[in-house]
Amino acid sequence: MGLFRSTIDRVRRGLARTAGSLGGGLRSVLAGRSLDEDLIEEIEAMLIGADVGVEATAAIVDDLRADWKAGRISTGEEVLDHLKSSLKNRWEDVDRRIAVAPEAPTVILVVGVNGVGKTTSVAKIAHSLREEGRSVLLAAADTFRAGAVAQLSIWSERLGVSIVKGAQGSDPASVAYDAADAALARKVDVLLVDTAGRLHNQGDLMRQLVKIRDVIRKKIPGAPHEVLLVLDATSGQNGLVQARSFEEAVDITGVFLSKLDGTARGGIVVAIRDQLSVPVKLVGVGERPEDVEPFDPATFIDAIFE
Amino acid sequence: MFETLTERFNHTFKQLAGRGRISEENVREAMKEVRRSLLEADVNLEVVGEFCDEVTREALGSEVLKSLQPEEQMVGIVHQKLVELMGPVDSHLMMVDPGPTVVMLCGLQGTGKTTTCGKLAAFLKKRGRRVLVAGADLQRPAAVEQLRQVVEDSVASAPGDGHVAFHGEPEKCAEYGQATGVAVGVCQRALARARSERFDVLILDTAGRLHVDEDLMNELGAIDRVVQPHQRFLVVDAMTGQDAVSSAREFNQRLAVDGIILSKFDSDTRGGAALSVKKVTGAPIKFVGTGERITALEEFHPERMAGRILGMGDVVSLVEKAHEEVEEAEAERLADKMAKGQLTLNDFTKQLRMMRRMGPLKQLMGMLPGVGGALKDLDVNDKQLDRLEGIVNSMTRREREDTGVLNKSRTKRVAQGAGVPTTEVNRLVKQFGAMQKMTKQMAGLGAMGKMKAMKQMQAAGAGAMGPGGGLPGMGGRGSTRTKSVKSGFKRRKRR
Numbered sequence: 135m136g137l138f139r140s141t142i143d144r145v146r147r148g149l150a151r152t153a154g155s156l157g158g159g160l161r162s163v164l165a166g167r168s169l170d171e172d173l174i175e176e177i178e179a180m181l182i183g184a185d186v187g188v189e190a191t192a193a194i195v196d197d198l199r200a201d202w203k204a205g206r207i208s209t210g211e212e213v214l215d216h217l218k219s220s221l222k223n224r225w226e227d228v229d230r231r232i233a234v235a236p237e238a239p240t241v242i243l244v245v246g247v248n249g250v251g252k253t254t255s256v257a258k259i260a261h262s263l264r265e266e267g268r269s270v271l272l273a274a275a276d277t278f279r280a281g282a283v284a285q286l287s288i289w290s291e292r293l294g295v296s297i298v299k300g301a302q303g304s305d306p307a308s309v310a311y312d313a314a315d316a317a318l319a320r321k322v323d324v325l326l327v328d329t330a331g332r333l334h335n336q337g338d339l340m341r342q343l344v345k346i347r348d349v350i351r352k353k354i355p356g357a358p359h360e361v362l363l364v365l366d367a368t369s370g371q372n373g374l375v376q377a378r379s380f381e382e383a384v385d386i387t388g389v390f391l392s393k394l395d396g397t398a399r400g401g402i403v404v405a406i407r408d409q410l411s412v413p414v415k416l417v418g419v420g421e422r423p424e425d426v427e428p429f430d431p432a433t434f435i436d437a438i439f440e
Numbered sequence: 441m442f443e444t445l446t447e448r449f450n451h452t453f454k455q456l457a458g459r460g461r462i463s464e465e466n467v468r469e470a471m472k473e474v475r476r477s478l479l480e481a482d483v484n485l486e487v488v489g490e491f492c493d494e495v496t497r498e499a500l501g502s503e504v505l506k507s508l509q510p511e512e513q514m515v516g517i518v519h520q521k522l523v524e525l526m527g528p529v530d531s532h533l534m535m536v537d538p539g540p541t542v543v544m545l546c547g548l549q550g551t552g553k554t555t556t557c558g559k560l561a562a563f564l565k566k567r568g569r570r571v572l573v574a575g576a577d578l579q580r581p582a583a584v585e586q587l588r589q590v591v592e593d594s595v596a597s598a599p600g601d602g603h604v605a606f607h608g609e610p611e612k613c614a615e616y617g618q619a620t621g622v623a624v625g626v627c628q629r630a631l632a633r634a635r636s637e638r639f640d641v642l643i644l645d646t647a648g649r650l651h652v653d654e655d656l657m658n659e660l661g662a663i664d665r666v667v668q669p670h671q672r673f674l675v676v677d678a679m680t681g682q683d684a685v686s687s688a689r690e691f692n693q694r695l696a697v698d699g700i701i702l703s704k705f706d707s708d709t710r711g712g713a714a715l716s717v718k719k720v721t722g723a724p725i726k727f728v729g730t731g732e733r734i735t736a737l738e739e740f741h742p743e744r745m746a747g748r749i750l751g752m753g754d755v756v757s758l759v760e761k762a763h764e765e766v767e768e769a770e771a772e773r774l775a776d777k778m779a780k781g782q783l784t785l786n787d788f789t790k791q792l793r794m795m796r797r798m799g800p801l802k803q804l805m806g807m808l809p810g811v812g813g814a815l816k817d818l819d820v821n822d823k824q825l826d827r828l829e830g831i832v833n834s835m836t837r838r839e840r841e842d843t844g845v846l847n848k849s850r851t852k853r854v855a856q857g858a859g860v861p862t863t864e865v866n867r868l869v870k871q872f873g874a875m876q877k878m879t880k881q882m883a884g885l886g887a888m889g890k891m892k893a894m895k896q897m898q899a900a901g902a903g904a905m906g907p908g909g910g911l912p913g914m915g916g917r918g919s920t921r922t923k924s925v926k927s928g929f930k931r932r933k934r935r
């Protein structure tokens with residue numbers, strides 16, 4: 135099901151800077167060299183520099199070292215292929231499509247810590263769905279942050295998508311409930327619920343999120359069909375902690391990796407994949423509503439190492 | 441995750457036990473652990489390298505080699521060096537006379553600039569300043585509206601007799617990239633207004649931008665030239681990873697940043713970005729954002745930050761967190777009851793609830809030094825606490841006040857109500873009794889005595905109202921004590 139168009143070139147362009155710093159470096163480091171401990175150390179440093187994390191990096195490097203000792207690789211060029219395939223293997227056979235409910239509406243709940251770009255990501259998903267000819271309803275369930283409802287309202291106008299909003303400071307769960315109600319009544323294809331940013335270590339706010347989820351589920355059995363954690367590509371190792379906490383609270387089904395158009399490499403998704411097996415589904419590569427792409431590990435990794 | 445550097449050092453130095461001396465090689469070995477610890481805390485790779493070289497040099501030249509407890513000394517040196525690098529504390533806001541002093545906030549998207557503007561305004565209001573806050577973010581939808589509301593909040597709910605006003609031109613907002621440059625004019629008009637209306641401080645909220653976005657970085661440069669801010673602050677998300685260095689470097693090259701504000705410090709991040717950013721910009725870390733409230737802006741404490749980066753726990757922050765959640769009068773009442781050994785199950789669950797408002801138990805315990813490593817294999821389960829609460833909730837008021845009345849039939853009823861076997865109810869009662877006794881004893885002990893008592897308690901299994909279950913009482917106890925001591929002092933003064 136092609137819910138999102140895959141335009142590899144665009145991802146490449148978005149990742150060009152990402153690639154520029156790491157991949158370019160790696161390529162030049164590897165060229166014409168044969169594998170030794172020094173080189174392995176350099177590779178290790180690059181992976182860590184990409185926020186892959188100490189543990190995941192150690193696993194990748196150990197793997198590399200083992201194959202080297204076993205005589206399977208020796209030249210720099212072979213190292214590049216090896217790294218690519220070892221990373222690709224981590225992502226094989228995962229369904230990265232956005233779930234679709236057997237019976238409309240499909241409900242997508244968007245969650246994350248403060249400032250990762252949830253509202254912009256919601257706008258991007260709404261845009262893509264509209265492009266596909268699906269009807270979309272937005273729920274502005276971030277009633278906490280100043281201006282959040284106004285922000286999503288502006289997107290709803292720009293995108294020509296209807297919106298259900300509550301008053302600032304009102305109960306977000308009741309907004310979600312009303313939105314679920316409206317989604318059923320208006321027979322929309324997809325309900326997109328934007329939630330307030332919350333630090334994953336704030337117990338009360340996490341419980342509030344559970345309540346939002348449960349309220350939606352009560353109204354629409356089986357919903358939400360997709361719980362997307364928006365993760366900032368610039369985040370460090372705390373990204374893994376975030377993913378784990380949101381996973382425990384609301385069973386996230388996928389990651390939306392935002393802000394991949396900067397110089398950050400978003401390597402933390404490797405660790406998340408290793409430890410939580412929650413797939414990255416979408417990546418954000420700019421500020422405009424069309425700047426969203428399905429996550430394609432092969433492209434992602436190619437772009438990182440090329 | 442919370443394994444401390446000290447524990448790792450223990451491991452590194454263990455094989456040396458008995459020999460009493462460590463060699464240069466051992467120091468180097470220990471530095472590998474430091475390196476790993478810093479990297480896990482998201483300190484930038486380059487910065488880690490330089491840091492480790494410096495520390496190695498220092499460690500080799502110092503007394504470590506002769507020390508009997510090398511691991512502690514090594515940690516000391518590393519900690520000290522981190523504090524040095526991140527300090528000194530400087531939360532001074534330079535004011536020009538005549539005003540207005542212009543303060544500009546900039547940074548990547550989503551770091552918390554707008555929220556920080558409101559907090560800075562509140563900070564200045566408390567100090568009696570007249571502040572104008574201007575919205576120069578015309579890129580993100582409703583950013584100006586957000587700032588207006590944030591300013592409103594600082595007017596309405598922040599203490600102090602200063603004055604805060606808002607300047608915004610929301611009609612100038614446009615779709616992304618189309619209003620680039622327009623913000624320069626907004627800032628100029630805000631400055632003119634700040635001058636004519638005699639404000640002391642003008643705070644400029646600029647749009648979040650990628651450091652590689654040439655157009656928007658040029659816009660920032662233009663604002664800088666035209667308005668000539670006296671203070672340019674870079675707002676950095678405390679959860680940022682390795683890339684913190686490249687963005688900070690770029691912003692600093694363009695603007696000569698005067699200070700850093702570290703946001704979202706109330707998260708559980710180890711916060712290595714603080715060190716990275718300080719190192720590449722050389723600018724002091726002025727403030728840290730510690731919560732959603734308009735007053736949640738604090739001085740930066742390098743010692744605490746160093747402890748956090750090294751995974752050594754952050755007791756001070758934990759105590760502060762407890763203060764936020766525990767109401768003072770209630771805390772005092774509890775402390776009294778505890779000291780007298782009159783703590784009831786009612787109080788206990790109340791405290792448990794307060795404690796849990798602060799976050800998942802495992803994470804809270806991770807903030808305690810030394811507990812982190814012990815926790816690794818322990819399954820601290822919030823669900824067990826749920827069961828515990830369930831049992832207590834199934835008791836009558838009288839039973840909660842005095843568990844002694846729980847006879848066989850009452851116990852059976854409680855167990856049925858909570859959906860647990862009677863043995864579990866009995867265990868709770870027994871463990872609670874032990875804890876009650878212990879808290880009474882502990883009231884008379886100093887900090888070291890408490891630590892010892894806690895260890896004994898854990899060893900005796902009394903701490904396990906569910907694993908770690910005795911600790912909520914302890915944690916609350918620590919904070920209530922601080923409170924009651926403080927307010928006791930106040931009372932005495934009044935009399």
